[in-house]
Amino acid sequence: MRHIAIIGSGPAGYYTAEAAQKLWGDEVRVDIFDMLPVPYGLIRTGVAPDHQSIKGVSNRYESTNALDNVRFVGNVMIGEDISVAELQGLYDAVVLATGAPNDRPAGIAGEGLENVFGSAAFVGWYNGHPQFAKLNPDLSGRHAVVIGNGNVALDVARILTKTSGEFTGSDIVGHALHALAKSGIEHVTILGRRGPHQIAMTPKELGELGHLERAAPRVDPADLPDEADDAFLEPGQRKSVTHLRSFAGIPEAFRAEKPVEIEFDFFASPKAILGEGRVSGVEVERTRLDANGRADGTGESYVVPASLVVTCIGYKSSPIPGVPFEESAGRFANVDGRILPGLYCVGWARRGPSGTIGTNRPDGFSVVERIAEDIGLGSAKQGRAGFDTLAAERKLDVVTFRDWKKIEEAEVGRARDGAPREKFVDVDEMIRARKD
Structure with missing residues (x-):
């Protein structure tokens, strides 16, 4: 069994998860982490609100998340709630798909x-x-x-x-x-x-x-x-x-x-x-x-x-302690997506802020090919079971994809006339909607 952690639930993260599932089927477990309780990254908060047809690509990501071996792990801050090094100890591969959320x-x-x-x-x-x-x-x-x-x-x-x-x-x-x-x-x-x-x-x-x-x-x-x-x-x-x-x-x-x-x-x-x-x-x-x-x-x-x-002159990724970073390029230091043994990056975190949403799909598939070369059949690492134990010990309030669907339902229910949803803009409101 192969265990992969993806940090970031935007297009690059979900295309990487899709690639892993297509390559290994039931022989892989993928956990997609996000600091927010809601998925989809720039599809939700970067794509213009009047470009709903572009936002429709999230339906593809939802199909990926419907698979039993792909899991959304929201409301978890990497670097605070759990470190990259700790994830590396639990998963065969850790992929940074954090995008470039900061203004240059x-x-x-x-x-x-x-x-x-x-x-x-x-x-x-x-x-x-x-x-x-x-x-x-x-x-x-x-x-x-x-x-x-x-x-x-x-x-x-x-x-x-x-x-x-x-x-x-x-x-x-x-x-x-x-x-x-x-x-x-x-x-x-x-x-x-x-x-x-x-x-x-x-x-x-x-x-x-x-x-x-x-x-x-x-x-x-x-x-x-x-x-x-x-x-x-x-x-x-x-x-x-x-x-x-x-x-x-x-x-x-x-x-x-x-x-x-x-x-x-x-x-x-x-x-x-x-x-x-x-x-x-x-x-x-x-x-x-x-x-x-x-x-x-x-x-x-x-x-x-x-x-x-x-x-509107460009973006850069957020550095993570212990991970090599190219400040001038605003991305993680890497060679074809490889950062360090067991640590990879994809999308804007790898390339810098270039290309379209669709550019991330071949990027995700290529990094999975490199992971396959490196990890083979996988190892005896604990993967999601190990994370769940650690999350329980640290009392992390993890948001699942099922929780997200409750949040989404609440947003749809509070929409003004003619709008698809009215987003919650406060994390605590999101958490409360999940529990209602």
Whole structure:
């Protein structure tokens, strides 16, 4: 029998569990640990609340958890309730699938000012992550600046500019919906250091900005390269740039009917966030691309007004004591998923924050292949029986998948009209719902 512990119940964790079950069938026992009482990681608290079709992938993970040899172990903090070393003593393999839950610092002056947030925190706020539910951003000002040129920046800009009615069918949490309904934001600037051909925005997400009820996107035609150069782009990137070209061609008469504007400011490198205690603007330097596509400063600077700033410039994993970590890359030090004997990593914890949700599936299957090479038929380790004994000794309040289904049922039952659920945003509330 093989015993595997997976730390993290997001996509990378569940795809790894699926791979282990497919390879070994009844000859493996997999325990999936999570610090929260609820599973699915970024599917629950990272994917935009108005992208319910993407969240539907959790149905696949539920099917994996329905197997007798795969178990969800929620409300267990690795490093506090039990150490990685202790898990290694109980399981043949321990896989870190913790993702990259922390914001990468912007590294510019003023990022500590009031009403400046990283995207992990801001997205966690409107998605109901318990760690960020009390963030309470001030949306009363007129100008928001979103730093970054990826899909997360698009999500933040879209969420900031939607009407309450446009959230019908979403699972945005009530406190965020209420705050957004009272928002005074009239202008959102999306800052990108490079140009339209270098964006990391996918066509579907970018195209959504052209169909908002009260907001219209703006692109300066002067920022667009020659249209003939689009032929050198990958098909998806070409479609995205086509959207930007269409935004540049929106008639001013149409814009006049929209009270909110989403402006793409390309070739714009933020140099400092300005303000006395609270943010009031962002100092930006105009850039140009060198022969290698890098953004060089031109020396020309200007200030973009900002009452709210959200930085969407990347994420990093959380270090774990005793586990080698690459601080510069924001991930665990590894070679093809191997960290140390018996210790592995997968997904963003292995690669850094890159790729889509689906990228984690082949990643999970590849790390299981390496585990198979290393552990063979397994050992005489205790696995879940040993953990259960330790959990009882330490009086850990472990949440099972059956408990989670009770929490989920309670969330569905308290949903507002037109919403799939109203998430609990407090761990104690989750625990109480499990016991009701």
